[in-house]
Amino acid sequence: MAPSALSTAAAAAAGAATTPSNGVTKGAPAYAELDASKLTYERTICTDHMITANWSADAGWAAPKLHPYGPLSLMPTASVLHYATECFEGLKVYRGFDGRLRLFRPDCNARRMLEKLMIALLAVDGARWIPKSRPGTFLYLRPTMIGTQSQLGVMASREAMLYIICSFMPIMDSPPAxxxxxxxxxxxxxxxxxxxxxxxxxxxxxxxxxxxxxxxxxxxxxxxxxxxxxxxxxxxxxxxxxxxxxxxxxxxxxxxxxxxxxxxxxxxxxxxxxxxxxxxxxxxxxxxxxxxxxxxxxxxxxxxxxxxxxxxxxxxxxxxxxxxxxxxxxxxxxxxxxxx
CATH class of the missing domain: 3.20.10.10 (D-amino Acid Aminotransferase, subunit A, domain 2)
Known part of the structure; x- marks a missing residue:
């Protein structure tokens, strides 16, 4: 851009927010008061905590960690984002009418994922999210393994992350047919x-x-x-x-x-x-x-x-x-x- 054109653009931009003698800035957004009717909702879809454990081909498994639910940190070149190096399981935990929490046949899921870690997560979050006052309800568990190696190229990932989250799911067998x-x-x-x-x-x-x-x-x-x-x-x-x-x-x-x-x-x-x-x-x-x-x-x-x-x-x-x-x-x- 020529120097004269740059100067003209800067002057125009500066003029857009000039303040006249009445003290009101021209072009500035109107001052907004707090309006409760405009409240928006971002509801929690998962429970308070999650479990993560990292693996590498050189060092093996790091100690698994139970911590607050939140975002995962991945490199943009993580293999899961480009080559779908991922597997997951799905199962439910049920609040019984006797007040106890139960998993249904978790050994079948645990042949691929880890049962003890699922139980540890539910021991912490179960009482809050499906309390004993709500028998006959359930939560959905999603143990997931993703490739995290930060390198482009079709290959077996040498780094991975296992994470387990627990979320809500609607009752889907309610339609009569x-x-x-x-x-x-x-x-x-x-x-x-x-x-x-x-x-x-x-x-x-x-x-x-x-x-x-x-x-x-x-x-x-x-x-x-x-x-x-x-x-x-x-x-x-x-x-x-x-x-x-x-x-x-x-x-x-x-x-x-x-x-x-x-x-x-x-x-x-x-x-x-x-x-x-x-x-x-x-x-x-x-x-x-x-x-x-x-x-x-x-x-x-x-x-x-x-x-x-x-x-x-x-x-x-x-x-x-x-x-x-x-x-x-x-x-x-x-x-x-x-x-x-």
């Missing part, structure tokens, strides 16, 4: 989700491989109870996983099955009921699966809130989580600060 759309192949995940929502469906039933195997409803596990073709007890079909049988009148079958088998069972009148299960949605009845424009419907029971077995499984798991079935092997009771 969910519906799912099983998409044809050739659609990307984002496009499929929008297509399903626009058509009025709640979730996507993901199909895998050339056989179109039924896998998950959204990010939840998909279950169907049907009558087997060869007769006998109704079968609750699920993908292979750990289980405990509580309904002797049905057979729990862990195997792979296809959308074609589901459609065939519907055509033959063998579908009894269906539901999705996961950490977030818990147990959510499914009233219909749509595949290539065809609705495969399942019973919602006499109450209209879910099939008989769906509601039975949901109540059984709630009893374990909230202490109505005490001393169950799947529930880990947490000793809180101040308790013996």
């Amino acid at each position: 969910a519906s799912a759309s099983a998409p044809p192949r050739g659609h990307g995940p984002c496009l499929v989700r929008w297509d399903a929502r626009d058509a009025g469906f709640h979730q996507i039933l993901w199909l895998y491989g050339p056989e179109a195997l039924c896998t998950e409803a959204g990010a939840s596990n998909f279950f169907v109870l049907w009558k087997p073709k060869e007769g006998g007890k109704p079968q609750l079909e699920e993908r292979p996983r750990a289980r405990e049988e509580r309904c002797p009148e049905i057979d729990v079958v862990e195997r792979k099955y296809t959308i074609r088998e589901l459609e065939e069972a519907y055509d033959e009148g063998r579908i009894i009921e269906s539901f999705a299960a996961g950490t977030a949605f818990f147990i959510c009845p499914i009233s219909v699966v749509n595949h290539r424009g065809k609705n495969l419907e399942a019973s919602m029971g006499a109450s209209g809130e879910g099939g008989d077995y769906t509601l039975k499984v949901r109540q059984w798991l709630k009893d374990i989580m909230y202490g109505a079935e005490p001393d169950h092997k799947w529930a880990v009771v947490i000793t809180e600060e101040g308790e013996e």
